[in-house]
Amino acid sequence: MASIELRRRIRWADADAAGRLHFPRIFEYFEEGEGELLRSVGFSMFDRGGYDFPRKHVDAVFHRALPLDAPFVMRVTVGKLGNTSIRYDYQVFADEGCSQLALEGSMTVVVVKEGKPAPIPDKLRELLS
Amino acid sequence: MASIELRRRIRWADADAAGRLHFPRIFEYFEEGEGELLRSVGFSMFDRGGYDFPRKHVDAVFHRALPLDAPFVMRVTVGKLGNTSIRYDYQVFADEGCSQLALEGSMTVVVVKEGKPAPIPDKLRELLS
Amino acid sequence: MASIELRRRIRWADADAAGRLHFPRIFEYFEEGEGELLRSVGFSMFDRGGYDFPRKHVDAVFHRALPLDAPFVMRVTVGKLGNTSIRYDYQVFADEGCSQLALEGSMTVVVVKEGKPAPIPDKLRELLS
Amino acid sequence: MASIELRRRIRWADADAAGRLHFPRIFEYFEEGEGELLRSVGFSMFDRGGYDFPRKHVDAVFHRALPLDAPFVMRVTVGKLGNTSIRYDYQVFADEGCSQLALEGSMTVVVVKEGKPAPIPDKLRELLS
Numbered sequence: 001m002a003s004i005e006l007r008r009r010i011r012w013a014d015a016d017a018a019g020r021l022h023f024p025r026i027f028e029y030f031e032e033g034e035g036e037l038l039r040s041v042g043f044s045m046f047d048r049g050g051y052d053f054p055r056k057h058v059d060a061v062f063h064r065a066l067p068l069d070a071p072f073v074m075r076v077t078v079g080k081l082g083n084t085s086i087r088y089d090y091q092v093f094a095d096e097g098c099s100q101l102a103l104e105g106s107m108t109v110v111v112v113k114e115g116k117p118a119p120i121p122d123k124l125r126e127l128l129s
Numbered sequence: 130m131a132s133i134e135l136r137r138r139i140r141w142a143d144a145d146a147a148g149r150l151h152f153p154r155i156f157e158y159f160e161e162g163e164g165e166l167l168r169s170v171g172f173s174m175f176d177r178g179g180y181d182f183p184r185k186h187v188d189a190v191f192h193r194a195l196p197l198d199a200p201f202v203m204r205v206t207v208g209k210l211g212n213t214s215i216r217y218d219y220q221v222f223a224d225e226g227c228s229q230l231a232l233e234g235s236m237t238v239v240v241v242k243e244g245k246p247a248p249i250p251d252k253l254r255e256l257l258s
Numbered sequence: 259m260a261s262i263e264l265r266r267r268i269r270w271a272d273a274d275a276a277g278r279l280h281f282p283r284i285f286e287y288f289e290e291g292e293g294e295l296l297r298s299v300g301f302s303m304f305d306r307g308g309y310d311f312p313r314k315h316v317d318a319v320f321h322r323a324l325p326l327d328a329p330f331v332m333r334v335t336v337g338k339l340g341n342t343s344i345r346y347d348y349q350v351f352a353d354e355g356c357s358q359l360a361l362e363g364s365m366t367v368v369v370v371k372e373g374k375p376a377p378i379p380d381k382l383r384e385l386l387s
Numbered sequence: 388m389a390s391i392e393l394r395r396r397i398r399w400a401d402a403d404a405a406g407r408l409h410f411p412r413i414f415e416y417f418e419e420g421e422g423e424l425l426r427s428v429g430f431s432m433f434d435r436g437g438y439d440f441p442r443k444h445v446d447a448v449f450h451r452a453l454p455l456d457a458p459f460v461m462r463v464t465v466g467k468l469g470n471t472s473i474r475y476d477y478q479v480f481a482d483e484g485c486s487q488l489a490l491e492g493s494m495t496v497v498v499v500k501e502g503k504p505a506p507i508p509d510k511l512r513e514l515l516s
Contacts, residue, residue, distance in 0.1 A: 012422060012432070013282065013415035015275040017326050022271065023184050024160075027153035028400035035399060035456075045399070046456040055152050059188035068275050069422075069433040141293060141303070142286035142411065144404040146455050151400065157271035164270060164327075174270070175327040197404050198293075198304040281442050282414035289411075313410050317446035 001078040002128045004037050015068040033076035041127035053109040060105030078128045084117040130207040131257045133166050144197040162205035170256035182238040189234030207257045213246040214239050259336040260386045262295050273326040291334035299385035311367040318363030336386045342375040388465040389515045391424050402455040420463035428514035440496040447492030465515045471504040
């Protein structure tokens with residue numbers, strides 16, 4: 001399955017009053033990861049041929065805190081290609097060597113065309129496999 | 130178990146380029162609900178007697194889109210009082226009568242004191258039961 | 259000129275790692291104030307008859323910090339009705355009596371129709387005067 | 388004066404319901420630019436020797452819309468070193484060649500130590516000059 005890694009940092013805007021990752025922000029990175037994964041295989045989130053990808057389910061489990069300014073590596077992998085849905089899996093590591101798992105999670109989107117769930121386009125399915 | 134309802138609206142800042150709830154924002158409302166639920170039973174999130182409540186797990190399932198400017202009702206309920214953790218359950222309705230479920234989810238926090246998981250304080254347990 | 263007041267609180271999501279208002283967030287409240295002011299005079303930001311209101315200029319001056327959980331009062335006033343622009347003025351107070359000014363600022367929007375600046379519609383001009 | 392450039396993209400999380408930069412987000416990039424400029428001269432925003440940098444004033448003027456997914460170049464320059472304040476100036480360009488100015492703005496911070504305005508530390512002044 002297609003996979004990429006992004007390297008980012010906990011910016012001031014990403015931290016909360018406890019001085020660590022404000023967790024809703026990690027889902028913004030999840031979405032950035034989705035966009036960059038799709039871009040990496042030649043598909044644009046922003047010229048989608050009439051397709052829409054509403055989110056159906058998201059979750060995350062937090063293993064260690066990411067403090068303000070901490071660099072992190074986010075690995076995005078296609079976890080499951082359903083008939084009309086795509087699940088992306090995420091692992092966020094606190095170190096460059098990807099040995100310290102800070103959090104993991106997933107985001108499942110539905111493929112929608114003209115307002116209704118539709119099969120993943122063949123070309124996209126191929127690109128993500 | 131303790132429970133409250135909040136009435137809010139999908140503000141401009143809460144909407145995404147598809148003109149509907151940008152899902153990471155709902156977790157900000159989840160946290161607001163946690164704070165208001167605690168406030169309603171007389172406990173302040175912001176004067177916590179040395180306790181910290183890092184998030185351990187969050188999830189959400191989306192049933193119907195909430196468009197820009199849509200009013201919504203968020204019901205927050207204490208879902209589970211563990212030994213050292215609290216799970217809050219959330220239901221977000223698209224209508225005042227709470228018959229149209231837009232999304233539901235949960236947030237589990239760990240009770241931490243001096244850097245280590247600690248039992249829920251007796252008074253807080255009582256207030257949330 | 260039209261004016262309203264909103265009462266809000268510095269939510270967890272609005273605070274930064276210094277435990278006070280993360281300033282970009284106040285502009286989200288500015289926009290909420292714009293929307294509620296327009297709503298109060300019977301105009302919907304979300305059914306705008308083909309009009310668009312891109313932002314041209316924003317500014318803010320900070321006089322005192324708003325800590326996490328602090329309630330505040332935001333006063334929104336129409337500051338200037340130009341030919342094709344509207345300036346909203348904002349004052350945010352740290353107290354219910356509006357004697358402690360925490361910050362003030364403004365937001366100027368351009369009235370755009372079919373991609374070009376257009377005169378403020380007569381009815382809207384009247385409602386905001 | 389010290390200056391750097393950052394290259395970023397209007398992410399899904401940065402766009403509003405009009406499909407373009409949600410302006411409060413640009414201030415998050417302003418802050419990221421401040422942090423990276425300081426880092427580039429060897430000063431850490433996150434190990435600040437007891438100094439605090441509350442924001443005193445911010446502004447921005449918008450010249451052209453940045454649509455979703457648009458890459459941009461943000462130039463950050465130290466605009467003024469006062470006695471107890473620093474003004475950062477920002478220019479955001481829609482093109483790699485920095486000929487299409489999308490917006491410009493500034494952020495003025497006060498140097499605070501032990502709760503009071505304090506002179507810019509000599510070393511920091513030197514680094515930023």
